[in-house]
Amino acid sequence: MWALKVILVCVCWAGISTQPHESLQSRLTRRDTDQRSLEALVQSQSNILNILQDTKSILEGLRQDFMEYKNDKDQTRATVKNLLQHAEERDQAIKQLKAMAQEKVTEIQEKDALIQRLEGENRAIGSSKQQTEEELAEMQEQLETLKRVTQWDCAQLLLQGFTESGVYTIYPRNSDKSVAVWCDMETDGGGWTVFLNRAQQTQQLNFSKTWEAYADGFGDPSAEYWLGNKHLHAITKSGTYTLRIDAQNLDGEKRFGKWLQFSIGDENSKFKIKISDYSTESTLGDVLTEVDQNGEKYNPNGMKFSTMDQDNDRREGKSCSKSFGYGGWWYNNCYRLNPTAPLGNRNGDNTKARLYYWGPDIYTVQGIQALQLKIRKN
Ligand SMILES: [Ca+2]
Known part of the structure; x- marks a missing residue:
C-alpha cells in the first residue's frame, strides 16, 4: 500500500508541474479528469490490491498445501526410508536365514x-x-x-579225549533221543556209562516210581538217578556190553562185580534182561546169575522188568517191588540184589537196599550205602 501511495503522489506532482500555464477551467476539467483517472486508478489499484490479496491468499493456501505436501513428502520419505531400512534388515535376515537353511541342508x-x-x-x-x-x-x-x-556211550567219549568223570550227553544208537549220563572215566580203565547211582546225599532220591518213570529215567545224573530202560535198550542193542557193579556196604567196604555179557530188550519184551559171563576178577559175589543150590532162582537173568505198578516177577500172588521197598528191578522170586530200595538197611530189613553174596564164596546179606551199576562196550 505504501508503495502505491508514493507512486500516486509522484504522478500528481508530475502532472501539476508539467502544466504551469493552463486556464483554470481547463485546469479544473483536467483536475476532474485527473481525479476520475485517479479514482479509476485507485479503484484499479484497489482491484489490483484485492487481486493481490486474493493471490496472496491463494499463495498462502498453496504454501500451506505445499507445506502439507512437503510434510507428507517428508513423512513419506521417512516412511519409505524406514521401509527401505526394514526391507534391508529383512533382506539381511532372509540372507542369514538362507545361509542357515543352506547350512542345515x-x-x-x-x-x-x-x-x-x-x-x-x-x-x-x-x-x-x-x-x-x-x-x-x-x-x-x-x-x-x-x-x-x-558219542553213543561214555567209552566213545573217553576215546575222544574226555577223561574226566562227570555228566555228559550221549546219543545212544538206535534212538533219536540224547540223554545226560554220569560217565565214570576212572574206574577200571574208565569209559563206563552209569545207569544207576545210589549214594548218600542230603535228601535221598525216591526210587518208588512207576513203570513209565523207569522206562524214561529219572533223577539227576550228577547224583542219585536211573538212566531209563529205553536208553539202556538203545545202548546195549548196538553191541556186547559188560556190566559192572560197584558196591559199598554199611561198614564202608567196597566191592565190585563184572558180567561180560549184558543187554536189555525193548519195551515190548518188558525190557527183558540178559546177563552172563560172571568175571572171576569180581570181588563181589554173583548176585545176578548165580543159581541157588536148591535150584530156586532169585537172580534177575532172563527176567522182565517190574515196578510197583507192573508185576512181572515170578513170585505168585505178590509183587516183589511192593514187598521189598517199592523199587523197580528185574525181580525174580524175588532178589539177590534190590538196588532201588531205600538205603540204610540195618538189622536185616529186607525192604531196604541190600545184596546177598558179598564175596564169591560169601553168602552173607549186606546192607548197601552206595552202589553204581555201569556198562561198557566190550
Ligand atoms: Ca508177582
Whole structure:
C-alpha cells in the first residue's frame, strides 16, 4: 500500500508541474479528469490490491498445501526410508536365514550320506552276520551229527579225549533221543556209562516210581538217578556190553562185580534182561546169575522188568517191588540184589537196599550205602 501511495503522489506532482500555464477551467476539467483517472486508478489499484490479496491468499493456501505436501513428502520419505531400512534388515535376515537353511541342508545331506553309509555297513554286517550264523548253524548241525554218530556211550567219549568223570550227553544208537549220563572215566580203565547211582546225599532220591518213570529215567545224573530202560535198550542193542557193579556196604567196604555179557530188550519184551559171563576178577559175589543150590532162582537173568505198578516177577500172588521197598528191578522170586530200595538197611530189613553174596564164596546179606551199576562196550 505504501508503495502505491508514493507512486500516486509522484504522478500528481508530475502532472501539476508539467502544466504551469493552463486556464483554470481547463485546469479544473483536467483536475476532474485527473481525479476520475485517479479514482479509476485507485479503484484499479484497489482491484489490483484485492487481486493481490486474493493471490496472496491463494499463495498462502498453496504454501500451506505445499507445506502439507512437503510434510507428507517428508513423512513419506521417512516412511519409505524406514521401509527401505526394514526391507534391508529383512533382506539381511532372509540372507542369514538362507545361509542357515543352506547350512542345515548341507548338514542334512551329510547326515543322509552318513546314514546311507551306515545302512550300507549295517547291511554288509547283517549279511556277514547272517552268513556267519548260517555257517555256525551248519557247523553245529555237523557237530551234532558227528556227536550223534560217534558219542553213543561214555567209552566213545573217553576215546575222544574226555577223561574226566562227570555228566555228559550221549546219543545212544538206535534212538533219536540224547540223554545226560554220569560217565565214570576212572574206574577200571574208565569209559563206563552209569545207569544207576545210589549214594548218600542230603535228601535221598525216591526210587518208588512207576513203570513209565523207569522206562524214561529219572533223577539227576550228577547224583542219585536211573538212566531209563529205553536208553539202556538203545545202548546195549548196538553191541556186547559188560556190566559192572560197584558196591559199598554199611561198614564202608567196597566191592565190585563184572558180567561180560549184558543187554536189555525193548519195551515190548518188558525190557527183558540178559546177563552172563560172571568175571572171576569180581570181588563181589554173583548176585545176578548165580543159581541157588536148591535150584530156586532169585537172580534177575532172563527176567522182565517190574515196578510197583507192573508185576512181572515170578513170585505168585505178590509183587516183589511192593514187598521189598517199592523199587523197580528185574525181580525174580524175588532178589539177590534190590538196588532201588531205600538205603540204610540195618538189622536185616529186607525192604531196604541190600545184596546177598558179598564175596564169591560169601553168602552173607549186606546192607548197601552206595552202589553204581555201569556198562561198557566190550
Ligand atoms: Ca508177582
